[in-house]
Every structure is written in C-alpha cells, then in structure tokens.
C-alpha cells in the first residue's frame with residue numbers, strides 16, 4: 016500500500032537526518048478507511064509493513080497489533096484539524112533541547128522562518144500518553160503546525176506526510192541556528208516593520 020510505504024520511507028529519512036532516535040516517536044497518515052499509525056515500540060528508522068497499524072477515527076485498533084501509545088494525540092488532532100492528513104512526532108535533538116529548557120522558538124532572526132512558522136510555541140508538560148498531554152498539545156496546534164512539547168519533543172502536522180517531514184526538518188534547523196546565534200553573542204533581530212511585511216506577504220499567499 017502506498018501510504019504504508021510512505022510512512023516507512025519518511026521514518027528512514029527522519030532517522031538518517033538525525034530527527035529521531037531509538038524507539039521514540041510516531042508517524043501517522045489519515046486515509047479514507049482510518050488512520051495508519053506506527054505500532055508501539057517501533058524504531059522509525061527501520062519500519063516494516065507489519066509495524067504500521069490501522070486504527071479507526073476514535074483510536075480503536077482495526078488489526079491485531081498495538082498502535083503507538085500516543086495514538087490519541089493523533090486521533091484528536093485529526094478530529095480538530097480536518098485539513099491535516101499527516102502527523103510526525105519525534106524528539107529531534109535541538110527542538111527537544113528548547114522544549115527541555117521551556118524556550119519557545121520565537122526570536123525574529125530569519126525571514127524565512129517568520130514566513131514559514133511565525134513562531135514555534137511550547138505546550139506545557141504532561142505525562143507521555145496521557146489525556147492531559149493530548150489536551151495541552153492540541154490547544155497549541157490550533158493555529159500552528161509545529162509545536163514543542165515541554166520536557167519531551169516536538170510535533171509537526173500537515174496536509175501530506177512530505178510536508179509534515181519538511182516542517183520538522185525546517186523547525187530543527189531553526190532551533191539549531193537559534194542556539195548557534197547564542198555562541199556569537201546573540202542574533203540581530205528583524206525590525207517590527209520587517210516582521211509586519213513578512214506576515215503580510217505570508218497572508219497574501221494563502
């Protein structure tokens with residue numbers, strides 16, 4: 016199946032680009048028949064067809080396999096954001112560093128990031144797999160596509176798996192550059208007027 020192969024390929028790319036580690040993280044795609052999601056305990060860099068589980072839109076497994084423990088986070092995002100078709104949750108090194116330090120990625124340092132993200136907010140901490148984690152994270156995803164999860168990792172949502180991947184990759188780059196600017200004594204910020212113009216440009220493209 017095309018969607019299953021896409022998940023396997025994106026998992027490999029995430030691993031090869033250092034955006035996932037060990038057996039952490041999960042990937043899902045919304046299909047007509049339900050949600051395809053990685054199984055519990057799988058390594059995203061080495062997924063097999065059997066590691067992908069079909070669940071219904073309420074999170075019930077439709078196959079005799081155990082879906083990711085974060086399945087309800089995916090289910091709730093698809094419920095609230097009808098246009099979202101793919102979700103990636105991983106613990107990339109730099110985004111997770113910001114999440115662990117409770118630092119929102121909101122410094123206006125790169126014009127492209129303002130066009131792409133505006134900012135990357137931080138959802139408050141909750142236990143992994145808990146209802147509270149779902150509630151905290153979904154709230155911040157209402158008008159953003161990438162969110163940091165405090166003391167945990169990051170999540171990216173999009174209309175396709177490829178777009179979700181690109182968002183995660185670009186967000187990780189934003190985190191890296193932000194951290195690097197601290198080494199050189201801090202970035203020079205774009206002016207309020209520059210930011211205003213960028214947001215105007217972004218809105219004109221929607």
Ligand SMILES: [Zn+2]
Nearest residue numbers: 039040167168
């Ligand atoms: Zn996680």
